[in-house]
Amino acid sequence: MNDWQSWAAIAVFTGTYALIISEKVHRVAAALGGAGLMLAIGATDDVSAFYSEDSGIDWNVIFLLTGMMVIVGVLKKTGIFEYLAIWAVKRARARPFRVLVMLIVITAVASALLDNVTTVLLVAPVTLLVCERLALPVAPFLIAEVLASNIGGTATLVGDPPNIIIASRGGLTFNDFLVHLAPLSAVLTAVLIGLCRFLFRKTFVYDGERAAEIMELDEREVLKDRRLLVQGLVVLLLVVAGFVLHPVLHMEPSIVALLGAGLLVAVSSVETGDVLKEVEWPTLAFFAGLFIMIGGLIDTGVISQVSTALAGAIGSNEAGGSMVLLGASAVLSGVVDNIPYVATMAPITQDLVHHMGGGAGHVLWWALALGADLGGNATAIGASANVVVLGIAERNRHPIGFWQFTKYGLVVTAVTVVLSAGYLWLRYFAIG
Template identity: 40%
Template sequence: MSVILASTIFIISYFLIMTEKINRAVVALSGGTLLLLSGIYTTNDVFIRYIDWNTIALLFSMMVLIAITEKTGLFSYIAVRFAQQVKGEPIPLLIGTCVLTAVGSALLDNVTTVLIFVPIILKITKLLTLPSFPYLLAIILSSNIGGAATLIGDPPNIMIGQAVDHLTFLSFIVHLAPVALFNFMFMIAALVLLFRSSLKKVQTNKHELMVIDAESYIIKSPMLYKSVTVLLVTISGFVLHAFLHIELTIIALSGAILLLLLTEKEIATERIFEKVEWVTLFFFIGLFTLVGGLQEVGIIDELARAIILYTDGNYAYTAILILWISGLFSGVIDNIPFVAAMIPVINEFESYGMLYLDPIWWSLALGACLGGNATLVGASANVVVAGLAEGANQRIPFIRFMLYGIPFVLFSLVISTIYIYLRYLLPYIGQTS
């Protein structure tokens, strides 16, 4: 009975999250509360065993760091200066949008990056009388591909990094950045081919862009230098955390608290906390409670057993299956809840004799991050972009996006399959044969 109840609550919650008729944080928290009321688990289980407070704290810390830095106008200045450097030319602007978004998503995180760049790009395209869709599409695709390259780039990677101690910031760069870069180069080439003719026909209003004073966006104050310094030191700490023997969460929290202390006289802490994406944080909390219910009743164990039985315990088949399952599922549902559900599944593989799980973790990360490009609900960054665009009366049609997104995802998964097989599985098969 408990299995049916937990499954039903989970499925209904997922469906409501997908439809977005009700705030997703409210849905996730409601589902978790129903599991508590039904006696599936206790509050002790939820708060100690199932909610990953490291992930919550890491996300909160990055939100604080970016919120303070954004107040200096630095990100707006960079975007406007970049548009002026390419003289408002549509194709260079498209390519530059991709590069800035991908780099920002890799170093900051993709949700934060799109929150910063989408309003600026919408303003620039309006000034130049350019269609916004190609640029918004480029931002979404670039944010998920760029986010796949680092541990902090995409929430699924953060969750995997927190779940597997030995997968460091540098590990993600070494193992995922090469295939992310290849997919990124293909994406730019494809976007240029797809939109080159239509963008060249547009009569742009470059003069208005060129007369904007980019300097007016940036606030040259002590807070600017403090923000940039602390942000750079924090990112350096992420890169070196394996050598420093300090957890990522501690580094992020230290950076956030330090910057709050340094800027407290210039901007009230209350104003910074208002900028924190509390809905996202509480969505994660609710999500962890939902997945915890599946773990508690044994569904996660059964799913792991089913995958092993289907692949007959074949190491290579299991890695490729995880890649494609995560890629296809992440296109239909938000990749965050999918990864939250899959992490305990992969951990369970150890009990079936699979001791070297790294290629399977990389398969999950690539599938979840790249698969999120298939639809507007595939990743949190997609939902954020769609919301910002709609607020500016530049709605992104769901079907139109999907017609571009699905082919990109299928190509990305094929390339990732080849990469995973050649880099990890072929050497492993050679050693065991």
Template identity: 60%
Template sequence: MTWQAWAAIAVFSGAYVLIATEKINKVTAALGGAVLMFLIGASTADTAFFEQKTGIEWNVIFLLLGMMLIVAVLKRTGVFEFLAIWSAKRAKGRPFKVMVILVLVTAIASAALDNVTTVLLIAPVTFLVCERLNLPVVPFIIAEVMASNIGGTATLIGDPPNIIIAAQGELSFNDFLIHMAPLVVLLIVVFVGLCWLMFRKKFRYDPERVASIMALRERDAIKDPLLLIVSLTILGLVLAAFTLHTVLHVEASVVAMIGGLTIFAAAQVIASPVVMRHRHSNLSPNRLSGQSVFKDVEWETLAFFAGLFIMVGSLVHTGVIGTVASAASDAMGDNLLGASMVLLWASAVLSAIVDNIPYVATMAPIVDQLVNDAGNTSQSHVLWWALAFGADLGGNATAIGASANVVALGIAARAGHKISFWEFTKYGLVVTLVTISIVTPYLWLRYFVWA
């Protein structure tokens, strides 16, 4: 490797240590690392801003921005308060039952949408539920993020790495349902049990708070019915477009931005003086101003992603990740079972260290070559499922392992509930170890014993 490759490794390692130890703000560490990558020549304007494999993943950035705009407007309708009261009443205020409801909703929604969108939608509900019931927010957010990564593993659109794998391996939506979804159902059941073991000491039951919330009417939480109807209609169209991705051939980021800008424009029209004079809404027009809505966008989270993508892209550009991946593929050889096991566990480990999106983008061509060398049969496709399971579930291991983790922790920090790197990771490592350990015999039994 060149001196720039070694320098890129040093810069990335230093930035990662700063992010993990939280010696400085993680956004500062990521952007500082990106600046150093430019200074040492490991990244350039072309590779950072225009190259898909070595630069900022703009589809992720604009997907997040569009969904953040939608959530910012929805928050002003009172729908999150409605859902918070509804879920708390269904669980009769019992903390673990509340967590189970939110975890299951998150996992199912992540399979139908994608994990980042789901986290953006479910986090505001969680804050309100915990506030109403006097519960600690952190365990719920951590549980939901991990549920989103597990649930998103089930479908082609549930986790961004799956989309990359599907495109490279020419796999269909139904392929993921058949090969991934059955085990994901089991993983969610196991995860619910893990939630009880990990967080049970943090649950507390406040009879007075429960009594007060049971007396509330969900409908009273809605502040602006007209805006809610318009917003939910636009959101429904956005979600429908997400699920029809393979038919429409429109990127999720484009759909999200169209939806975000449309809902933002609709909110401005609804809040205009002419319209407001003919309405009976208890929502102040000031709360729908453009400045107010844009303040709710997680700009720091977007900046962190940009810095992280540039740093990881620099490792790709200088050949570091390619060298590691090629060495791994050489070590695998012709042993399909051994290759799938190594790929599964290596993907879990590496996806915990770098974001799983650039990791999968790098590994997908290598796995494609391995599959073709093995005859491109149904059995050789086990390598695709090993890569998907490893990358998706390995993303749970650390606070920066998956996009949903970074987004959720950013939202929590802005809401005053800071989750440290190690607080997330101490639970994430347990969940990743358990889930990958379950996937291991599944791949062996399904593709080698029962094949």
């Protein structure tokens, strides 16, 4: 890494990251500006940025988000989110902490069956309405759900995009993830609930008057267009089935989401322009800029150098190597989006597993998955779900700052990664 472009790429990425952290420049402007500088210094080019599968914009992520945002936009018009908000609050007897526990569990389970980005797109509108009804601050609830989505998404092959990459490289199946990671994911979700009770303790203020008003509401009255609701739910179920059947259909989630969005717009009576207004275009632009910047680090060999150094530190020590890989992946995934990080690390991990004589279920694969998935909780831009929720919050006039998210994310990441280290050691080395 001796050429000037590598150091220039590091400077651009570091400077952009500093601007995002400082919040003196809007994160979208910072990301697009950083992407432009990466192109200007030649760290990447138009071919790599727009067409490369390894170092360009991940169009699967962009179009997955677009398709699901369209579906959510249509469902919004039916009143289903208001219905679910009232239903959830009534079931929790309007007790704020009970509501949070319910939303965390729903988010974690749904993130395992769908993917974490799709889940937060569906749950966030309900959360906004719940908080409005109970006059509660929105940020703690949305932050807790994002953390739950990344923890729940760890459990399955389709739960978090990095898992799909790991499964492809490691020859792992849906059931492999269930057996090796789902039990830990369930435990970490319970731990998250305990942490949230402490971290957000000032949030859980019970308002008896508002609780009484909500308990008297009939959630069925808020449903506006039952025909559109049936159409939207049928399409959503088809999309979910497509996600779950990915190992059989071999159809990317982005294609499934776009097909679902197109079908729903075609069969319903909604105006296309109205639906497109619901798409979080600034969030998509932020992702595009972030992917181009990271692509510059990949094309100049910066990420490869970091990954190779990590591989050298691991050597042939399985126990120590798994802990190094877990910790390093958690740290790096908090800084760099975990999708390109895993795309770079997966072939190196594959070589390490082969060198150690391991098979598909080798501990290094689970160390990489846990580090990348849980490390995404560390900062506001560590995982796709984080960025999506920040965009939704800002659009609904409840902006969540970088440090506001990160001060909680770092605590949860530290605790969950330490517990994951204990799990890996106990299951794969102490017990064997």
